[in-house]
Amino acid sequence: xxxxxxxxxxxTCFLCKTCVGDWKPAIELNKQNYRVKKGQDIFKEGDPVxxxxxxxxxxxxxxxxxxxxxxxxxxxxxxGDILGHLGLEGNFIYPVTATALDKVTVCFLPMxxxxxxxxxxxxxxVRLMRFFAGELQNSEKRMRNLxxxxxxxxxxxxxxxxxxxxxxxxxxxxxxxLAKQDLASFSGAAYESxxxxxxxLVADNIISVAGKSISIKDDGxxxxxxxxxxY
Numbered sequence: 001x002x003x004x005x006x007x008x009x010x011x012t013c014f015l016c017k018t019c020v021g022d023w024k025p026a027i028e029l030n031k032q033n034y035r036v037k038k039g040q041d042i043f044k045e046g047d048p049v050x051x052x053x054x055x056x057x058x059x060x061x062x063x064x065x066x067x068x069x070x071x072x073x074x075x076x077x078x079x080g081d082i083l084g085h086l087g088l089e090g091n092f093i094y095p096v097t098a099t100a101l102d103k104v105t106v107c108f109l110p111m112x113x114x115x116x117x118x119x120x121x122x123x124x125x126v127r128l129m130r131f132f133a134g135e136l137q138n139s140e141k142r143m144r145n146l147x148x149x150x151x152x153x154x155x156x157x158x159x160x161x162x163x164x165x166x167x168x169x170x171x172x173x174x175x176x177x178l179a180k181q182d183l184a185s186f187s188g189a190a191y192e193s194x195x196x197x198x199x200x201l202v203a204d205n206i207i208s209v210a211g212k213s214i215s216i217k218d219d220g221x222x223x224x225x226x227x228x229x230x231y
Contacts, residue, residue, distance in 0.1 A: 038104075049084065049111060055078060056105040056107050061099050155197045157187075159216060173215045177211070
């Protein structure tokens with residue numbers, strides 16, 4: 001990562017949207033902006049926590065070692081989203097890795113300032129608590145699906161989740177381009193299984209694929225694949 005002289009609007013990220021107005025000059029004084037190249041890690045699993053990041057531009061994948069050879073993508077982050085919050089647990093070690101999917105700009109806040117922000121901005125603290133609760137629920141459901149749901153259902157769930165988070169354009173193409181390996185990691189599937197499943201969904205006219213772009217043609221059938229296999 002390299003430091004960037006970047007003029008933040010102080011109105012985009014998770015913190016700036018909920019902090020008291022008088023706190024924004026303090027954020028401006030304490031923040032540091034970094035540019036991150038595609039494929040570069042913002043922080044790595046096992047690194048000591050130095051602070052919290054917010055995405056200002058670009059897309060980031062948050063992933064964790066699944067075994068010696070595989071990664072599981074926990075979630076994706078876009079403009080305004082928080083990164084590094086899972087490291088707030090007592091040992092202050094990042095339990096996940098955050099990697100840029102394209103050219104990314106992040107805003108970094110040192111841990112001592114972030115903790116001061118929590119103490120001063122009660123609205124932000126409450127919102128963060130609710131965010132944690134939502135992430136816990138999603139994580140529990142995800143682990144249950146990984147254990148019991150067939151690959152086709154998990155891929156369908158991944159596509160619906162991506163559509164919900166990033167939206168689609170006028171051609172119904174999901175507004176994020178992903179390598180098939182990343183989609184496999186997000187679905188908790190082997191690459192070969194993901195490849196076969198994508199081909200099946202295309203053959204059934206449920207989705208269409210052009211390179212890294214995926215268009216959803218039949219939301220109802222995707223949702224049916226999820227509902228038929230949920231536990």
